[in-house]
Amino acid sequence: MTKRFPVLFCLLCALPAVASAAVKILATVPEWGALAREIGGERVDVTVATTAMQDPHRIEARPSLIARARTAEVIVATGADLEIGWLPLLVRESGNRRIQLGQPGYFEAASVVQLRDIPPTANRAMGDVHAAGDPHFHLDPRNILPVASALAERLAQVDPAGAAAYRDNLDRFTGRWRTAVMRWETEGASLKGTAFLQAHRSFGYLAYWLGLENRGELEPKPGIEPGSAHLSRIVASQQSVPAAMILRAAYQDETAARWVSERTGIAFVTLPFTVGGTPQATDLFGLFDDTLSRLKNAARQARP
Amino acid sequence: MLIRMLVAAMTCAFVFPALAEDQNARLAAELATLREQVAQMKTVYENRIAALEEKLATVGKPEPANDAALVPRTGPLPLPVSQAASRVSAKSNAPSFNPEISLVLQGAYTNRKEVEERHIGGFVGADNHHGEHGHGDDRRGFTLDETELVLAADIDPYWRGQTMLAVSDGEIEVEEAWFQTTALGRGARIKAGRFLSGIGYLNEQHPHQWDFYGQPLMYKALFGSHNYAQDGLQLKWVAPLDTFLELGAEVGRGQNFPGDDRNVSSANSHALFAHVGGDIGVSNSWRAGLSWLRTRAGKRESHFETDHGDAPGAFNGRSRVWIADFVYKWAPDGNPARNNFKFQAEYFHRAENGNLSVNNGGNLYGNLWRTRQSGYYLAGVYQFTPNWRTGLRYDRLSSGRQNLGDNPAGIEIVNYRPNRVSAMADYSWSEFSRLRLQLSRDRAVPGVTDNQVTLQYIMNLGSHGAHKF
Numbered sequence: 001m002t003k004r005f006p007v008l009f010c011l012l013c014a015l016p017a018v019a020s021a022a023v024k025i026l027a028t029v030p031e032w033g034a035l036a037r038e039i040g041g042e043r044v045d046v047t048v049a050t051t052a053m054q055d056p057h058r059i060e061a062r063p064s065l066i067a068r069a070r071t072a073e074v075i076v077a078t079g080a081d082l083e084i085g086w087l088p089l090l091v092r093e094s095g096n097r098r099i100q101l102g103q104p105g106y107f108e109a110a111s112v113v114q115l116r117d118i119p120p121t122a123n124r125a126m127g128d129v130h131a132a133g134d135p136h137f138h139l140d141p142r143n144i145l146p147v148a149s150a151l152a153e154r155l156a157q158v159d160p161a162g163a164a165a166y167r168d169n170l171d172r173f174t175g176r177w178r179t180a181v182m183r184w185e186t187e188g189a190s191l192k193g194t195a196f197l198q199a200h201r202s203f204g205y206l207a208y209w210l211g212l213e214n215r216g217e218l219e220p221k222p223g224i225e226p227g228s229a230h231l232s233r234i235v236a237s238q239q240s241v242p243a244a245m246i247l248r249a250a251y252q253d254e255t256a257a258r259w260v261s262e263r264t265g266i267a268f269v270t271l272p273f274t275v276g277g278t279p280q281a282t283d284l285f286g287l288f289d290d291t292l293s294r295l296k297n298a299a300r301q302a303r304p
Numbered sequence: 305m306l307i308r309m310l311v312a313a314m315t316c317a318f319v320f321p322a323l324a325e326d327q328n329a330r331l332a333a334e335l336a337t338l339r340e341q342v343a344q345m346k347t348v349y350e351n352r353i354a355a356l357e358e359k360l361a362t363v364g365k366p367e368p369a370n371d372a373a374l375v376p377r378t379g380p381l382p383l384p385v386s387q388a389a390s391r392v393s394a395k396s397n398a399p400s401f402n403p404e405i406s407l408v409l410q411g412a413y414t415n416r417k418e419v420e421e422r423h424i425g426g427f428v429g430a431d432n433h434h435g436e437h438g439h440g441d442d443r444r445g446f447t448l449d450e451t452e453l454v455l456a457a458d459i460d461p462y463w464r465g466q467t468m469l470a471v472s473d474g475e476i477e478v479e480e481a482w483f484q485t486t487a488l489g490r491g492a493r494i495k496a497g498r499f500l501s502g503i504g505y506l507n508e509q510h511p512h513q514w515d516f517y518g519q520p521l522m523y524k525a526l527f528g529s530h531n532y533a534q535d536g537l538q539l540k541w542v543a544p545l546d547t548f549l550e551l552g553a554e555v556g557r558g559q560n561f562p563g564d565d566r567n568v569s570s571a572n573s574h575a576l577f578a579h580v581g582g583d584i585g586v587s588n589s590w591r592a593g594l595s596w597l598r599t600r601a602g603k604r605e606s607h608f609e610t611d612h613g614d615a616p617g618a619f620n621g622r623s624r625v626w627i628a629d630f631v632y633k634w635a636p637d638g639n640p641a642r643n644n645f646k647f648q649a650e651y652f653h654r655a656e657n658g659n660l661s662v663n664n665g666g667n668l669y670g671n672l673w674r675t676r677q678s679g680y681y682l683a684g685v686y687q688f689t690p691n692w693r694t695g696l697r698y699d700r701l702s703s704g705r706q707n708l709g710d711n712p713a714g715i716e717i718v719n720y721r722p723n724r725v726s727a728m729a730d731y732s733w734s735e736f737s738r739l740r741l742q743l744s745r746d747r748a749v750p751g752v753t754d755n756q757v758t759l760q761y762i763m764n765l766g767s768h769g770a771h772k773f
Binding site: 050051053054055058060061062063064066067070071077078079080081082083084085086087088089092093094095096097098100101102108110111124127128132179182183186223224225251253 | 341
């Protein structure tokens with residue numbers, strides 16, 4: 001057996017790389033997977049490392065993900081420290097040069113978006129703060145367009161033969177997206193000024209875009225689980241001027257949101273947060289259609 | 305865009321009047337879609353105009369502060385502008401500290417029996433090679449365990465380097481100091497320097513990553529109080545397959561137990577390992593591995609009980625270790641944030657062939673030494689709330705066959721099956737701080753049942769790197 005081991009090793013080394021016509025893309029989160037499908041169309045083969053039910057901060061570099069990263073030609077990540085707990089390790093463990101930091105195959109959406117809520121100091125006493133700013137910027141749909149165009153450019157660089165196709169797909173997507181954003185803004189105009197609480201600091205950009213009023217988080221500090229004393233204080237603070245709703249992303253634990261909701265009568269709303277978070281959020285358009293319709297339903301109920 | 309489509313549709317209608325019936329039908333359908341889109345846009349714009357009129361009516365009234373957040377209701381859709389703090393920030397996932405510095409504080413309070421020369425029954429002591437400090441495993445009361453200092457960074461576009469120093473009273477031990485290729489590609493990586501060997505599952509993990517206080521008996525019997533480190537070269541290769549398959553090979557100086565420092569020009573330690581892994585559905589993932597390590601010892605010193613009492617002996621020969629490992633993790637929907645479960649198990653078999661020179665009462669004896677020993681551990685850890693985890697571990701070793709030939713040195717052969725059961729519960733305030741209570745019933749020493757209570761802390765400072773699966 002010990003003699004056969006090196007032979008097996010050499011045989012496997014000699015296996016040719018699995019050839020495939022489509023450009024293999026590994027997206028870290030569902031929103032970029034969906035965008036890569038819009039821009040790449042039939043020229044790309046997209047896999048997504050996480051689902052909408054998984055906390056993107058808390059993923060492990062599992063063997064299956066290392067295998068995906070090994071064969072990927074492009075990694076599409078959020079950046080801004082969102083995936084810092086697992087992506088650098090995944091990229092290193094894959095031994096795949098094409099997707100290393102600084103290579104054309106390593107794409108971070110945050111590189112073309114102006115981030116908000118940059119903390120003045122990044123001290124862990126403040127909790128798990130993102131020093132680079134809030135990374136959940138995909139929930140402002142206007143941020144999708146610069147990412148889409150940068151991604152199209154990057155795909156064209158990796159796969160020059162498809163440059164025209166990526167540009168066409170980008171044009172078509174941009175047109176549809178602009179129309180959709182105008183529609184969402186019209187539909188969402190009535191939500192302006194709606195006060196909300198949120199489980200984690202997930203909806204900052206959504207609030208900024210729609211003009212919602214953030215009344216704070218259920219977490220005492222980012223990434224720190226709320227205790228009952230902290231939640232009781234939140235319940236007390238909602239007595240005089242209650243918020244209209246409590247927002248929670250599909251992947252977040254609903255215990256705290258439900259607890260506060262039951263004691264204050266404030267409705268808690270589960271938003272898809274990303275593609276696949278609800279049955280209706282099947283793509284990026286569905287994500288915002290469903291987010292708006294859930295927000296409007298909740299706002300109607302809050303305003304009897 | 306819309307106009308272009310309309311023009312195209314019209315051109316089609318005029319230029320090809322004699323189109324087949326079905327094509328006409330398709331054009332009609334397209335026209336209908338276009339009309340619908342135009343109608344939709346009309347509604348959108350009417351709404352916008354209404355909103356604008358409303359806004360005009362309220363001109364002069366104070367606006368809420370975050371009104372700037374809303375898009376102007378006329379004109380083209382603007383891209384987000386930098387209303388936010390306009391300072392440029394490092395937005396990458398790449399760690400911003402350079403190098404990434406991390407310090408781990410570890411210490412414990414332990415209540416256990418006082419046992420003279422604590423050793424694992426039926427196994428030769430591996431601890432001689434690491435001195436007395438260990439990870440506080442044998443010490444009682446309040447202890448400060450090794451403080452881990454890790455520095456890591458990308459060196460340039462081609463290399464990454466890392467060092468891990470274990471600091472304890474009066475000494476700094478270089479646990480790891482290696483550099484590794486990042487640009488080799490094709491799934492291959494070469495690591496050189498001192499590194500924790502890729503054999504087994506737990507071997508590459510530092511003490512702060514362990515789910516229990518103290519390493520499994522199996523690792524203690526195999527390598528002593530430290531995991532097996534190589535001074536040498538490692539080649540790792542990940543296969544371009546949908547299923548995870550990783551192969552690795554190592555050559556090294558092999559100065560650590562079960563080998564010793566022979567100071568030869570050839571490699572004294574060889575290792576091969578293979579890992580496979582994958583997911584089952586979205587909630588389950590696993591990894592299994594098989595590893596092989598061969599080391600040589602020239603004069604590996606340990607103490608033996610003989611018919612004349614304690615006697616020093618030196619082993620000359622070969623040690624071959626096989627390790628099979630398995631890890632399984634579960635998390636609902638694959639989201640470990642709230643609940644998750646981890647099961648891990650490892651089994652080893654070690655064969656040693658050689659001879660022993662024993663100094664018994666001033667006389668030097670040459671003794672045959674052929675042993676076949678094995679052992680395993682099973683461990684499960686369940687996280688039942690975001691802060692709390694609890695776990696159970698079972699250790700068992702077998703002293704196996706020990707063939708000492710005619711045994712002229714009169715070495716006492718101990719046939720024993722050491723075992724230990726540990727139960728732990730730990731609380732984490734965040735992913736950077738943890739307090740652990742562990743209860744163990746330790747029967748590693750023949751004739752001693754040692755009930756141990758340990759309270760341990762693990763605190764992470766600085767840029768803490770991601771842990772492997």
